[in-house]
Amino acid sequence: MVMTTLDLDETNLDTTSPPRRAAKLRSRPIGDRAFDLSIGACAVVPPVLILLFVIVLAYGAWPAIAEFRWHFLVSAAWEPNPDKEEYGALPFILGTLISSILALALAAPIGISVASFISEVVPPSLRGLLRFVIEILATIPSVVYGLWGVFVLAPWVMNHLAPVLSKSLGFLPFFSEPFDPRNMLCAILILTIMVLPMIVSVSLDAMRSVPISYREAALGLGATRWEMIRLAVWPSARSGFIGGCILALGRALGETMAVTMVIGNEHRISQSLFAASDTVASTIANQFAEAPSDLFTASLIELALLLFLITLGVNLIARLIVRRVAIGGAD
């Protein structure tokens, strides 16, 4: 809704007649023009960097692209044996998508609930403190999360969570045997914790920016606190929630260290969340230093390119959703 008003304002400005604007431009002092030029140049840098990035990655990956073509995307082979070298990215792509999306699916409801609690329920004096505590989670280095995952989370999953889940939900293929001590579920849980502060932080900002009058109106109409949050605050903060989730998903897709320490690093496609698995980022980090052949290196670079495209794609989709929601919210 806010965005629409801004757009309108801009249209108003643009109605200034063209000749007058041109005259204004010509008469501007040289300093202004130099300034415009320099910030313009700065603005060009990021897109150019991204373009160069893609070109360099594609160049490095070219031997693998030429060798495997689209098979790289659908093959599950990862065979460095020089006599029958073959590489495929499918297990890693699936691992990346599954771990990130499930982590987001867990983190989003929790994060939005926490943000709602801090924003609407907690007294203002405590709000800052709680927020600070949550945001501290975001400052913990991922290798520390990884160590905690190895020594605390993974054994807990193995000894406590796995028996319970397999007993109650064992009929589902996701919770079937065999159990690996390092597995996909550990990675999902650790990612959930890592992306939580992002979702909380952005959602909290969005909810705090909802005008107080909305809440007053809802309460004035006889809404309970829950109804007020659900009917007055959430709809207006919706694009903020999604924004937080996009940030979170971006982090989850690219997270390397913590994931590689708990996921088990196996390039197999398994239905079970208790099976060792792998992600794109973790594979690159693991294998790059000791790549045994040029084709292997090229395949890793192609993985990097794919990860880049996946994050780009996810971001674009999310942006579309945000726009949809924003328009929907304005109606």
Place this chain on the structure above:
Amino acid sequence: MNRCIALVLAISCGWLLAGAARADVTLTGAGATFPKPLYDKWSAEYNRQHPEVRINYQGIGSGGGIKQITEKTVDFGATDGPMSDKQLEKAPGILHIPMTLGAVVPVYNLPQVDAAKPLIFSGEVLAELYLGKITRWNDPKLAKLNPGVPLPDRAVTIVHRSDGSGTTFIWTDFLSKCSDAWKSGPGRATTVNWPAGRGAKGNDGVAADVKQNQGSLGYVELIYAANNNIAYGDVINPAGKAVHASVESVSAAAATITKAPPDLRISLTNAAGDAAYPISSFTWILVYKDQSDAAKAKALAEFLWWCTHDGQALSAPLHYAPLPSEFLPLVEEKIKSISVDGKPAVE
């Protein structure tokens, strides 16, 4: 403000000058992580005796070491597995100089088994375990090797390296020699298509994983098993003897070499001899035979000479096996062949 800058400049100049005066030659090396503790010890000790030479070694992995020496961005590389013919084509004139010996040991976590009496493995059984064909600890093949040992009825969970590694090269080299199925399947490389198990990063990662999870079987360099107090099994050698990995049994494997190929690219796995530990390997420093910088070449050759002679006394306390004296003349010949413009760098 200006004074501040002047002060900083003066200090940094002084520091640079002092540094230049102290170390005339800096040798940079990169490569295998396995011998890094020893190379660091050697560098420090050598620098103490020869303050004019400084050695800077980065443990970035064998593959990285080969890449860097091929591109000549370092003065020496280091690797646990010898360079392949294909890699040598890109770096003509590389010498392989064996520096020390290491061993890879099968580590396991079975509290039921008496720690004082390690399990016995054979190459065939290890290959079948890693191929996923033997899946339980009380498998008859394991029981046959370990009569009287109360092997538990539980699943073997295999741990391997998730990163490429010289350790994996030695391990898969051994498995390939013992099992045709392994040779024609995953094969021998720094990273392979693992048929079973899960991956952990680095020797320390595998050690931690095995230590934490009962029923696990992994492989690490001897030094990591010894330092982390993990039980490691004896392995049956080609002479049919079960040998415990130790500095002596690894040296014994190298002592059996009577005929070495001229480039010293020798695989030591499954070496003959009653006392030889079968999963042993050299670790090499890679240098170019023809050097361009005379001062560097001299320092490098002298350092290598010192490491392979006086330096060998430092290896055993760190669980590296010294080069056997039978083998030393071959190494000396290589070091002597390092030359600048056709003239030997050292006498």
